[in-house]
Amino acid sequence: MTALTPVPRSRLVRILLWILATIIMVSAATYQRTTGPTYPLSGTATVSGQEIEYSLLRSQTTDSDALIAVPRPAGDVQGVLHYKRFGTDDLFTGLPMTVRGDSLVGFLPAQPPAGKLSYAVELVAGGEYVRIPEGEVVVIRFKDPVPLGVLLSHVAAMFFAMLIGVRAALAALFDPVQTPKLTWTALFLMTLGGMILGPIVLKYAFGMYWTGWPIGTDPTDNKTLAMWGAWIVAGVLYMIRPGQMQQVKRIVVVLATIVMLAVYMIPHSIGGTELDYEALDQGATMEEAIGNPGDQR
Secondary structure, three states: OOOOOOOOOOHHHHHHHHHHHHHHHHHHHHHHHHHOOOOOEEEEEEEOOEEEEEEEOOEEEOOOOEEEEEEOOOOOOEEEEEEEEOOOOOOOEEEEOEEEOOEEEEEEOOOOOOOEEEEEEEEEEOOEEEEEOOOOOEEEEEEOOOOHHHHHHHHHHHHHHHHHHHHHHHHHHHOHHHHHHHHHHHHHHHHHHHHHHHHHHHHHHHOOOOOOOOOOOOHHHHHHHHHHHHHHHHHHHHHHOOOOOHHHHHHHHHHHHHHHHHHHOOOOOOOOOEEOHHHHHOOOOHHHHEEOOOOOO
């Protein structure tokens, strides 16, 4: 063993690196999933001196109307659910909400895949009008159901790709012996989760396999492509130059992980697939009317 040969680390060091990688992965994944525009919008409102906590849907499948529910304050409180098609000049439609247990509920009509509705809840109590959420509307997007097995496989592959990718970067910094196999594993999982299962999920949800570069501008697809491309470079370097350029390879692995974490810092589903109602009203087909000019996927 020469002075340039990487020295394997102890089992304890490798366990600590796995723990650190897991903490980073969980933190990044949690941040992305809870900040995206499909995550329920939560908040508080005060009605007749009573504070209520609400959680409003921002994603729904096309096979059923969307149930919108808010806690019902004590006393004589009425609720109205106002909605209209997102991105149109439609007037808002008001639907009286009904009492169901301790909640006031209303239903938004199901929309075609990638269709969105803008909505808000208005509570009326003793001449007081309270809008939920205050001063804004909620945007809910509809998508066709995705088989649970396909969806879970996609999510699991992406999460494990991030875990192994972070661990590969830590190996490049502190345990170079393990870097090649971790890099190839991260590339395999990124390919499976992002470039194979991801398009399948998109096809089920919105009827198309890919809406990113070079055929579209969907940020979610483009983010996946950026991550995959970074790991392609890292993986290819380890395959075509075995035993050479070790320092360069380790730097590239670290850079690939930085790209991946930067992508996960962008809230999930920003700037994604959206149905153009105006084009649909003018006779366009569903495929022609679906684009990604909006703010969620």
